[in-house]
Amino acid sequence: MSNSESLSRVALKKITPEVSGAMGALHGAAVSAAQDAKVEPELLELIRIRASQLNGCAFCLDMHTKDARAGGETEQRIYALNAWRETPFFTERERAALALTEAVTLVHDGHVPDEVYAEAAEVFDEAQLAALIWAATVINAYNRIAIATRMVPGAYQPVQRKS
Structure with a gap:
């Protein structure tokens, strides 16, 4: 069965509101x-995009790249996010958050290493660390929902933020 002929998936919001x-x-x-x-x-959007890249979630990538652009993120940084370690485009704080996001997302690859956590703890306080872990956890859950139900990317439009 090809993608164009794929099996209809459950509508989670309808079946389990x-x-x-x-x-x-x-x-x-x-x-x-x-x-x-x-x-x-802006940092939360980078977290959402990076986790969605790692998980291969087209729906969430479509949504969060649009939200990031609407929030002022540059195309250059969005395009380079998949290779953030090799670019000069991200701050120390962003790098620590991205490394933590990757460790949480790929927890099966060695859990969250102490050095990754320590690096994040150097630039974020405890409340911020907790918020980052929750942000990574939530987007990972949403990635799994969107992938399992084959949510179709493309139609999402960001809500215009008030100045």
Whole structure:
């Protein structure tokens, strides 16, 4: 069966609205924790994009690259995110968050190494670290939902932020 002939997948929001709502509430709580900890929204988008790249989630990549651009992120940094270690485009803080995101996303490859956690702990306080871990956890869950249900990318449009 080709992708164009793929099997119809379950509509999670329709079939399990209470669980979908709980997932939305978890996302909202994670965003609030990040705001309270003064984690930049732009950094959260980098986390979401990087985890989605690692997981191969086309739907989330479409959504979060659009959101990042709407938030002022440059095309150059979005395109280079997959090779962030080899570029000069990311700050020490962003690099630590990206390394932590990769470790959380690829937890099966050796858990979250002490050196990765220590590097993040040097540039983020405990509330910020907690917010980063929650952000990575939530996007990983959303990646799995979008991939399992074959959510189709392309139609998403970012909400215009108020100045």
